Amino acid sequence: MSASLAKALRILTVLGDGPASLDELATQLEVHKTTVLRLLRTLADEHFVHRDAQHRYHLGAQLFELSSRGLDQREVRSIAAPHLLAFNRAHGHTTHLSELVGSEIVYIDKLESHDHVRMASRVGLRGPVHSTAAGKVLLADLPPAAAAQVLDGADLSARTPNTIIDRDAYLDELARVREQGWAQDREENEPSINCIGAPVRGAAGTVVAAVSVSVPSIVATYDQLIELVPSLLAVTGTISRDHGWRPTREDHSR
Amino acid sequence: MSASLAKALRILTVLGDGPASLDELATQLEVHKTTVLRLLRTLADEHFVHRDAQHRYHLGAQLFELSSRGLDQREVRSIAAPHLLAFNRAHGHTTHLSELVGSEIVYIDKLESHDHVRMASRVGLRGPVHSTAAGKVLLADLPPAAAAQVLDGADLSARTPNTIIDRDAYLDELARVREQGWAQDREENEPSINCIGAPVRGAAGTVVAAVSVSVPSIVATYDQLIELVPSLLAVTGTISRDHGWRPTREDHSR
DNA sequence: TGCAACGTTGCGTATTTTGCAGCGCTGGTT
DNA sequence: AACCAGCGCTGCAAAATACGCAACGTTGCA
Structure with a gap:
């Protein structure tokens, strides 16, 4: 392993918390x-950091550009963007677009809530597969062997009292998600946050991403959140079709 | 200098062009x-890249998160965002928010044109100070010594036949920008692209960022672009006030 | 079944990075 | 004005590290 590279990456991570001077970095690391x-x-030199006139270091432009390019490479993001915007505008809750990466989910787009109560999530943040609606959606349609492999690599620890930590119980939950076509998260990932999620499918019919809506229980009850399911399914259906998915008879019957 | 780190950063940069396999990377680098x-x-390990099941490497989530955090640290971006959105929606042209970083400008936000002719710019991209409207705006209000220092580090090469490459001529241009309160770029940075820009000011009255509008000459003539100046100044004025700037008598007289 | 391409590993060498000690600058204090 | 303290920065020698080689395992294709 490359120790100096690891140090450099840690420097970048620390700078993610805000600008820092040379020996703030040195002492912290x-x-x-x-x-x-x-x-x-x-x-x-490579523009990953920038030093301002006061000799403080900031994250650099190259990081922003790479991120922008990387996000653009996820074509599902640009396809989904206008639909997510309209969807978010209609109900005003925090909306995420996520992909499965390894044994975690990654938020590749986020639309803010209209409330002043905002969530601490952000694009690029990783989350567990077992305690999130998006994670359930992304795993539900995987072949059993693939899902098992993901779970082998995943940390299935309890995030709240409601988190499903038993593997068999989780597989049952996945079956339920597959059956009903969407997933819920009843304060399983974060206390006081409920969540619903639905799949975005590609041309081959496989699930390529998940759209999820997160709502603090003080803002809306779980039952109120469930009322959003039809419009969530409508928007994921639209995005899927834009992405080349053609509904099958089986899908219609749902 | 750290050679291995430089190699790693070049790997990331190459991955910015799209996913690659191990020896695609090896041969390219x-x-x-x-x-x-x-x-x-x-x-x-640090999630800066991700390896998919086919052993291809992609840019990783940590990059996206750091970029998101770094952009959030620029408070001017969040202040400007809603106003830029409304402004962009009103006229439909590509709109950039830029800062001065070293001797270059960096785009810290971008709103797309409503046309199908899109620009190749993106958030994080760096640009020259001497051939862009944003660059002129950001330099115009700097103390002469600071501006000179920026220019010392800048590459003042000709980007188009119209680029101002003579330093004294450029300083004259800056005086004009300072006088009129906004800047133009008549195909000085890219052929067939005209641009106007205006300053965003902070509480101290200093210029902290620039808003610029870029329009291909096939979409609108230069004269049509100039007609947008009043609304550009209106939006930069609003953003500046949101950012704590209080107009002085001198500014009012303009 | 054989071949080829690709990813991966162990090991010795040598390049790199590292830490120390000290210098010079800047900014604040008496 | 002069001093001091803090911080960024450099040269050098020692040592840890990354490097390249050669070879192996695996996967996919002919």
Whole structure:
């Protein structure tokens, strides 16, 4: 493994919390100043960090550009964007678009709630597959072997008292999700946050992404959230069709 | 300088063009496979890249998260966002929000044109200070010494036949921008693209960012673009006030 | 079944990074 | 004005590290 690279990446991660000076970084990372300095220089050469006039370091433009390009490469994101915008505008709740990456989900787009109570999530954040509606949606349609492999790599720990931690119980839950075509999360991932999610399908019929709506229980009750399911399914259906999916008879019957 | 870190950063940059396999990366970077492999492993450990089931490497979630955090740290971006959205919706042209970083400008937000002719720019992209309306705006209000320092570090090469490459002529242009309160770019940065820009000011009255509108000459003539100046100044004025700026008498007289 | 392409590993060498000690600058204090 | 403290930065020698080689395992294709 490359130790110096790992240090440099940790520098970037620390800078994600905000700008920092050379020895703030050094003390926080417990690396000698001179080492940090040289890593920062290389990072700055490639525009991954920037040093301002007060000798403080910031995350650099290259990071923003790479992220922008990487997000654009997920074609589902651009296809979904206008539909998600309209959907979010209609009901005003925090809406996420997620993909399965390894044994975790990654938020690849986020639309903010219209409330002043905002969620701490953001694009690029990773989340567990077992305690989120998006995770359930992304796993439900996987071949059993593939799902098993994902679960092998996943951390199935309890995030709240409601989290499903038993593997068999979780597989039952996946069957339910597959059956009804959408997933719920009743304060399983975060206390006081309920969530519903539905799949976006590609041309081959496989699930390529998940759209989920997260609502604090103080803002709406679980029952009120469930009322959104039809419009959620409508929007994921539209996105799926835009993405090349053609409904089968079986799907129609649902 | 840290050679291995530089290689790793180049790997990320190459991955910005799209997913790649191990030895696509190795041949493209002219680095031995084994080296690339180990760097990729470290990058993957920190979630800067992700390896899919087909052993292809993609940009990772951590990159997206850092970018999202870094962009959020620019408070001007969140303040400007709603106003830029409304502004963009009203006239439908590509709109950028930029900051001065070193001797270049960096796009920290972008709103797409409503036309199908889109621009190749993106958030995080860097651009020259001397040939862009945003660059002129960001330099115009700098103290002469600071502006000189920026220009010392800048590449003042000709980007089109119209680019101002003479330093004194450019300083004259800056005086004009300062005088009229906004800047133009008449195919100085890209052929067939005209641009206007205006400053966003902070509480201290200093210019903290620039809003610019870019329009291909096939979509609108230069004169038509100029007609947008009043509404551009209106939106930058609003953003500036939201950002804590209080107009002085001098500013009112303009 | 054989071949080819690709990803992967172990190991010795040598390049790199590292930490130390010290220098110079800047900004604040008496 | 002069001093001090804090911080960024450099040269050098030691040592840890990454590197490249050669070879192996696996997968997919002819």
